[in-house]
Amino acid sequence: MKKKLLLLLGSVCVFSFMSQAQKIGRYTVYGGVLGGGNYSHYDFCDKPDDFDNAGRFGWNAGLYFGVPVTKTFSIEPQVMFNRVGGQFLYKDKVANPFNEDYRADYISVPVLFKFNVGRNFDVFAGPQFDFLMKAREVNSGVDVKGDMKNTDIAATGGFELFPRSRVTFYGRYYRGFQNVADGGTPAFYNEGVQAGLKIKLFGKQIKAAPIVVPVPIKPTVVDSDGDGVPDDQDKCPNVPGLAKYNGCPIPDSDNDGVNDEEDRCPTIPGVAKYHGCPVPDSDGDGINDEEDQCPTIRGVAKYHGCPIPDTDNDGVNDEEDKCPTVPGTRENHGCPEIKKETIAKVQKAANNIFFQTGKAVILAKSNAQLNEVVKVLNADPSLYLDIKGHTDNVGKAEANQKLSQQRADAVKAYMVKKGISVDRLTSAGYGDSQPIAPNTTAAGRQKNRRVEMVLQNYK
Template sequence: MTEAPGQLNAEFTSPATFHKGRGVGVYAGGLIQYRPAKSVLGFMLQGGYDSRRGKFEQQTTACNCPADLSTNLSYVTLEPSLLLAPFKNGFYIYAGPRMAFTTEKSFKYKQGINPAFPNQAPPADVEGEINNTQITRISGQVGMGYDIMMGSSASKSKFVISPFVSYHPYFGQNPRTVETWNLTTIRAGIALKVGTGRKLPIPPPPPIPVVLDRDGDGVNDVADRCPDIAGPVSLQGCPDRDGDGIADRDDKCPDVFGLARYQGCPIPDTDNDGINDELDKCPTVAGIARYQGCPVPDTDGDGVNDEEDKCINDKGPASNFGCPVISEEIIKRIKIAAQNIFFETAKSNLLARSFPKLNDVVSILKDNASFKLQIDGHTDFVGKDEYNQTLSEQRAASVRAYLISQGIAESRISSAGYGESRPVADNNTTAGKALNRRVEMTLRNY
């Protein structure tokens, strides 16, 4: 509503003209709808009770008093419409005239007091009927909705829920002619439709197809990739001689169990070392399992593998277990040093004149980190065996201790004593006894 009049009836004239009213009402009624099967056009007739309540914005009267006006215009309506359903999904639109017959036309006017006179008593509310209203009005409507089928579409009885919305423009809705009321209405709701339709015939069941299976493997020829050779269903009717789950027609090794990723062949062993390529870290060079398919390593590249090489970080011939050959010159220097080791008589204390040659041994060991030294002590046969054994051990240990004191690692030097058990000369002569009282030093690389 956009405007309400000043004079509402013969007994009451509002001191203010009201504008821009709004309201919510209730519409309830029934409808009849008909649309032939396979037609997009149909007819719809609605009839019911239409309540249109309005409340207008507060206005200020000449006395500077706030005033409110509410109206209630109710009708019985009859609304024939032409219906159009252009799609097959339940959507439809409709339009047609609207005939309304007035059943109620009341109003209520309420006026407050001037804020400048707060102690003033407000006038009593005025209620009554709006006079000079038209009994019958003809206007128009246009709307749309959507039919939602409930239940089976094959059933003859139809139950439909149909949400809809319609628009009623202002022309033809003026309740009386003494002034202009611009009434525009939006109606929204849900309609429940019950009716009958053409029952859809149930088609006869299709004929049972004739299944052909030439090879009798239980897979019909249409789905059988090998229709003339029996095979399992899992392989679409094709045989699998090696039982690896890959049909013979797709298997590059049909008689050897294999894997799909190798097209039915076993995991390859390129170097034929008995270790398949997936586990072989050296697939093109024959090796052994404990080295994951690689050959036994040869760290120093001397042709002697590490399992047989006693010097894996230093090159040497196989005849010397892969260790470097000690030169004759070094062997000679060690021998001379051993011949120039002197002790106090019947003791293991080194004499100072032994140190120059022992220092030469220290130099040799420092220059050749892979060298190891064995020190052996010996005596003549003078004295008891136990004494001679102990003395030989102590003298060898004294030499070892001196070399260690000069910076040679303990792990590189070992010592032992043999007493009088290993003579190199005749103990019955003075010269022979002197030769038998000796220290021997032997170099090795392992």
């Protein structure tokens, strides 16, 4: 919200100066296109000892629009595409065999305050608002946008050569103020330099318009609307009115068609039926009484001013109730509680599912327990089963995630083969992200290699 406010204030300042710039009569507004190269890197406030950071080259292109305020000062907002980034060079090649090269694409909106300090030389400085479009680790091709902050505020400053010419050379430095690691540590910030050319497409120097001195005219008493109030005292000279209101009709401050002398709510638009006041809302639910089907009970517009219904009268309204026609409990989202012995039977089966080592092949000794789960689902068609696969932390996280998903899918496929409808089953793999025991011991790792099965009677 703070960034949006700053951007709005900057825009207001720019356009408020437009009319002033024209009155000065020295230069028109101007604008064009720009483009050039970037050299950027990430600046660390507290860089770790295990790597160095290096820069990378990129490019920029965009549009600019300038508003001269005085002969030597102007305001110039720009909209640019910026390709920036940086490299992380790890010293320990055993722990981190590959360096990381981040490339990030931003839409940047710098607002430059420019000062002419010589015939062919301008300097400038100002804020820059950056909006992340995409980010990628170049070596692996992995999308890293989710690891980075989507916006940034930076300061920028630099110079221009031949700023009054059709083609201008520019150079600038910028430094971000926000941790682009999305709040993570170590914190790093955008920093870099840019250089390129600006090509002016419109704008020129103009002369000030001559000052015209009006010739005084002898005033005469005129009453154009014949209401007895002379035009020089009449604030509504073409509309008959009253002296009480300086020659204007009785006012209607809220423009509701009921004049203020008859309006009981003169500053709030209303209707004549209620003497200029709005249609009342007795229960204060934002729906006036003429449209409210429950005018004395607070409700919502979707139900014409009545409360959200609770069809099964279980204390959970229909919009939150997963089983709106069957009484249940709030803890189970409005559905009936599942029997504890049924949950225990499914949990026992989940604890006795075994796979071939490193594979998603279910061992035959698991079938008896899986068949018990099939019986539970066949006995109650209202039940759904959520299957979750987990692994220990041995091996790479990506491989563990893939294996856990395959194992959950294998259990789901077994259930479908036994006649359970696929729309009653969900499966997901979580890799090694949710351990239930320390992975530092063999016993702990064995516990973490598991499949969980959770019964639900709602989707």
